[in-house]
Amino acid sequence: MSFPERVKEDALVACGRRCCICHEFCGIKMELHHMALHSEGGKDTAENCIPLCFDCHSEQSSYDKKHPKGTKYTPQELTRQRDSWYTKVAAGLADPVQTDDHRELDREVFRSIRRVFPHDGPLKIIRASRLQSSDDRNAIVAVYNSLKAQMSDPGFEFIDRELEEARANFADAVIELYQINWTETMYCTFLVDEISTPDNYKDGTSARFAGGYEGFIEGWSRVERNRDKAGKALRPLAEKVLTSYDYLIKAGRRRTGIDGR
Numbered sequence: 001m002s003f004p005e006r007v008k009e010d011a012l013v014a015c016g017r018r019c020c021i022c023h024e025f026c027g028i029k030m031e032l033h034h035m036a037l038h039s040e041g042g043k044d045t046a047e048n049c050i051p052l053c054f055d056c057h058s059e060q061s062s063y064d065k066k067h068p069k070g071t072k073y074t075p076q077e078l079t080r081q082r083d084s085w086y087t088k089v090a091a092g093l094a095d096p097v098q099t100d101d102h103r104e105l106d107r108e109v110f111r112s113i114r115r116v117f118p119h120d121g122p123l124k125i126i127r128a129s130r131l132q133s134s135d136d137r138n139a140i141v142a143v144y145n146s147l148k149a150q151m152s153d154p155g156f157e158f159i160d161r162e163l164e165e166a167r168a169n170f171a172d173a174v175i176e177l178y179q180i181n182w183t184e185t186m187y188c189t190f191l192v193d194e195i196s197t198p199d200n201y202k203d204g205t206s207a208r209f210a211g212g213y214e215g216f217i218e219g220w221s222r223v224e225r226n227r228d229k230a231g232k233a234l235r236p237l238a239e240k241v242l243t244s245y246d247y248l249i250k251a252g253r254r255r256t257g258i259d260g261r
């Protein structure tokens with residue numbers, strides 16, 4: 001009971017991920033509204049679909065016919081709003097006008113990103129490693145800490161919508177990787193501790209070390225398996241960080257006209 005993927009995709013591209021009513025840029029905070037509801041015979045077609053921001057969408061569904069306040073949007077009006085917005089986006093008229101001063105501000109943010117996240121720094125380690133060692137973990141933590149430091153500055157955001165979305169995607173990916181990094185690799189570390197200091201455990205886990213050398217080998221192979229598991233769990237999230245980083249750098253060069261290094 002929702003729009004097919006292709007209909008969604010076409011609608012999101014057509015509106016430039018900006019709300020068809022208030023024209024606010026939404027990024028992922030976007031909803032696809034049925035102008036005629038299913039209960040009124042509305043279909044899952046492009047014709048019946050209008051992309052809206054959360055606020056405008058909730059206004060659509062909260063309008064109370066029994067206690068009307070304000071003026072309701074009719075499906076006909078929504079269609080016109082949408083079509084006129086799609087036309088503007090297609091004509092390249094959707095972007096807010098940027099002055100030279102705005103561009104200079106964006107260049108400053110881009111330079112800062114280039115400085116703080118060099119491609120041959122910790123990101124290179126994340127790109128090249130199997131994400132199993134404590135050095136790899138340190139690289140992830142380093143990227144996260146740099147991001148946190150930068151984000152504490154409220155001025156650290158692009159005015160250009162495409163760049164700001166790219167920056168936000170990179171930031172989200174770094175945070176996600178950092179968060180799972182802890183749970184996965186802490187588990188790995190825990191097992192290493194278990195082997196090196198078995199006497200500290202009172203719950204019987206140390207018993208296997210009574211098995212002497214064989215117990216030790218068994219313990220280590222568990223550590224290796226878990227390192228492998230941790231590395232595999234981290235890889236897709238690491239790829240998200242790297243892909244969003246690469247996109248951010250490319251878009252930054254294209255939109256600001258500088259290399260930034």
Ligand SMILES: [Zn+2]
Pocket residue numbers: 019020021022023024052053054055056057
């Ligand atoms: Zn809106």
